[in-house]
Amino acid sequence: MAWRNLFRRGEGKAPDEPGILDRLKAGLQKTRTMLTDGLDNVLRGHRQIEESLFEELEELLIQADVGMKTTLELVDWLREECRQQKMTDPQGVKPLLAQRMKEILGSCSAPLAEGPDQPTVYLVVGVNGTGKTTTVGKLAARCQRRGQKVLLGAADTFRAAAIEQLETWAARSGAEIVKHQAGADPAAVAHDAAQAAKARGVHTLIIDTAGRLHTKSNLMAELEKIEKVLARSLGRRPDEVLLVVDATTGQNAISQAKMFKGAVEPTGVVLTKLDGTAKGGIVLAIAAEVGLPVKLIGVGEGIDDLRDFHPELFVEAILAEGS
Ligand SMILES: Nc1nc2c(ncn2[C@@H]2O[C@H](COP(=O)(O)OP(=O)(O)OP(=O)(O)O)[C@@H](O)[C@H]2O)c(=O)[nH]1
Ligand SMILES: [Mg+2]
Known part of the structure; x- marks a missing residue:
């Protein structure tokens, strides 16, 4: 089985950081409650493994926004695995489900890239209101905490308020900022920011x-231009083009990811507002249907509410494994 190889290679291994799982569980409470309670109800409702159990499981996963396609693949795999293992006890389904979820997520996970030379450059894109500016602020704070010098480029010149919002995050995180007036060319801001960073x-x-x-x-033309300017200034593509999607928008997040994939070619996804939804299953749909690695997740509006995405930890947090 592919997932066994995956675990042998130790991919998606959780970091050994105290309290990390508890903090993640707290951020993912809504999804955790829905999936864990829902799954326990489904499994307790059957004396043995039977077709109706799989049908109820499908319903539950679709409710959690895993998406139709990924749900059907997951449940087909489970059905087959239970048959091959001649499993009869419904409780055996839960660890299998967890392992399969880790496999799907692990096959498409990668840590945030660092540039070969300074500065490492992250271009943050996404439709309005998904949490881009907040993510920029949280990420800046995290890098600053690690002793890195951070510069923010205010290339959202569409609204004056957007520049002010980024300035607030710069002040909060201790980062520097390069900005122009509202209405200025965003590519010119990106260029100046790259030059200043160097x-x-x-x-x-x-x-x-x-x-x-x-x-x-x-919007797509503007983002492509920004990326081109950065590439010219750096001599390479930005180290990450991070697509920010809002987990509470459900399957819309998938269409957004597909739309951006056809234009600026994001290198990874930041999934925000996971604290506000029971539909955290969207992570699986993004990995399986869009093929973009989820790199970071947002679990709140606060400066510390940004987490690296670790498939193993994530599944443990939403499935209450072992409990
Ligand atoms: N609960 C929660 N709220 C979040 C999270 N990330 C962002 N938000 C909130 O979402 C709202 C929009 O965030 P912004 O960062 O302004 O979004 P944006 O993508 O920059 O929006 P535009 O610049 O208008 O395109 C704000 O109220 C944020 O506080 C998160 O992980 N959890
Ligand atoms: Mg913004």
């Missing part, structure tokens, strides 16, 4: 962008 010996440059312009094609 001149000032910055470790990490994070570029915030607009989520809404007059049209969607304007």
